Amino acid sequence: MARSHRSRRSKKTKSQTEEKSIKGKLLEHGDIFFFYRPKVRTEEVRDIENVQRFYMVTSPDNSDVHRIFLVGQKRLPEIVEGKSSSEERNWALNVLTSSNPHEIRKEFLPAEYQTETRGTRRIGAAVPAGEGKYSIVEHEGHSELAYILELPEEPGPTQREFQIKKEASYIVSVKNPDIQVPGYNAFLKRKPHYPNSLKEKFGNRRWINVEDPHLLDYENAQLLLIGARKKDVEEELGIDIDEEKETSRTAELFNDLKIKKEQVPLKPLFTGKFPRKNDIPFAQEIKRLSIEEAPGRGGKVGGKIAASSSASAASVAKVLSGIKFPKNKDQLIHYAEQNKYKVSKPDVVIEALKELHATHFENMSDVEKALGAIR
Structure with missing residues (x-):
């Protein structure tokens, strides 16, 4: 009804x-x-x-x-x-x-x-x-x-x-x-x-x-x-x-x-x-997840649906190699798009950068920390 x-x-x-x-x-x-x-x-x-x-x-x-x-x-x-x-x-x-x-x-x-x-x-x-x-x-x-x-x-x-x-x-x-x-x-x-x-x-x-x-x-x-x-x-x-x-x-x-x-x-x-x-109340009901549904396996609850899951730190560093800091998020994405030929899966890297919550980066370490926060 x-x-x-x-x-x-x-x-x-x-x-x-x-x-x-x-x-x-x-x-x-x-x-x-x-x-x-x-x-x-x-x-x-x-x-x-x-x-x-x-x-x-x-x-x-x-x-x-x-x-x-x-x-x-x-x-x-x-x-x-x-x-x-x-x-x-x-x-x-x-x-x-x-x-x-x-x-x-x-x-x-x-x-x-x-x-x-x-x-x-x-x-x-x-x-x-x-x-x-x-x-x-x-x-x-x-x-x-x-x-x-x-x-x-x-x-x-x-x-x-x-x-x-x-x-x-x-x-x-x-x-x-x-x-x-x-x-x-x-x-x-x-x-x-x-x-x-x-x-x-x-x-x-x-x-x-x-x-x-x-x-x-x-x-x-x-x-x-x-x-x-x-x-x-x-x-x-x-x-x-x-x-x-x-x-x-x-x-x-x-x-x-x-x-x-x-x-x-x-x-x-x-x-x-x-x-x-x-x-936070005590959990009275708990759902059991299969291996496929678990985080990192693509499941609905915790799986890495976004491309950021498969963008390695090494591939991000390679795309951003040579960049001069400080940079904001849009500048990072623009630089990555200009250098996407450096990696085999550039779209995955660029999508990961778009997922970042931080908007200002003083150095590469800031980028790595921001990437870690969305994994």
């Missing part, structure tokens, strides 16, 4: 809504959630360096579908109005679509796996970091995903670490699975199985707008997100997202996704702060 929602608080008059509807065509509306998963054996997350994965979940209205997207660089794209840079864009990969909310909940459980040298290893449960309402809109020749955050009421340190704003929008495009795109080589073996009716929409284009939201329903669907707006998204796009005032009792996270309050730390969701060790 499709989900239904409580009546929302409309903030606009009918005439205002009609006037705005001319600007943007609403394609989809629903609930959006953000989660992060700590790194292996991390008891307390203090910043993004302690985080293994960052996820975005979309649950459209009038549908049973829930989609989990793994977001690259462990954060949403930075939004710098009036400026274009590599930090404003990011990828997202559909790692699970299900009409069963218990499957979504299970995906975020803590997990254990066996290693040959270190015995049993544990990955902590995914922690909710935000809840809100989102819309996908056709606007001036492109599609945008816009959201307004409901929980926490105001973004805190946790949300700032993942670039989760009070409100924001991103130009969103879907990758053609049959055309190779530079920088996306890590996804060559991960292709969504679109039916012909959806495949035909791509034609010979590398990227298309989200003209049909069903494009997002298929596992391994690959998205490109480009930062667009961080304020007045409803006015700019001509839509009413109609967020609600949520509480621990009414939050859709618990009602729709069936996340159990007693099994996850709630501090990031309600106060915007990272939980301390004492705030």
Whole structure:
């Protein structure tokens, strides 16, 4: 049965809504959630360096579908109005679509796996970091995903670490699975199985707008997100997202996704702060991972989906040999692109540099430390 929602608080008059509807065509509306998963054996997350994965979940209205997207660089794209840079864009990969909310909940459980040298290893449960309402809109020749955050009421340190704003929008495009795109080589073996009716929409284009939201329903669907707006998204796009005032009792996270309050730390969701060790509940359910699902094996929970997993320190050093420091991230990437002939797999190296969280480097040691933080 499709989900239904409580009546929302409309903030606009009918005439205002009609006037705005001319600007943007609403394609989809629903609930959006953000989660992060700590790194292996991390008891307390203090910043993004302690985080293994960052996820975005979309649950459209009038549908049973829930989609989990793994977001690259462990954060949403930075939004710098009036400026274009590599930090404003990011990828997202559909790692699970299900009409069963218990499957979504299970995906975020803590997990254990066996290693040959270190015995049993544990990955902590995914922690909710935000809840809100989102819309996908056709606007001036492109599609945008816009959201307004409901929980926490105001973004805190946790949300700032993942670039989760009070409100924001991103130009969103879907990758053609049959055309190779530079920088996306890590996804060559991960292709969504679109039916012909959806495949035909791509034609010979590398990227298309989200003209049909069903494009997002298929596992391994690959998205490109480009930062667009961080304020007045409803006015700019001509839509009413109609967020609600949520509480621990009414939050859709618990009602729709069936996340159990007693099994996850709630501090990031309600106060915007990272939980301390004492705030983390004892794990009542633990998922067992196979060897293939374990970190470093390409699994959904901890596998290295990004190209950074296979970019060796030696290949990065070879591509950057001769560079003069200090350099910012964009300059590193530009230099690597100019010297990619030095290694056999340059796209893997360049993608790894794009994954770096640091933006300023005084020497090669800084680069190596930044690479280590994303492995």
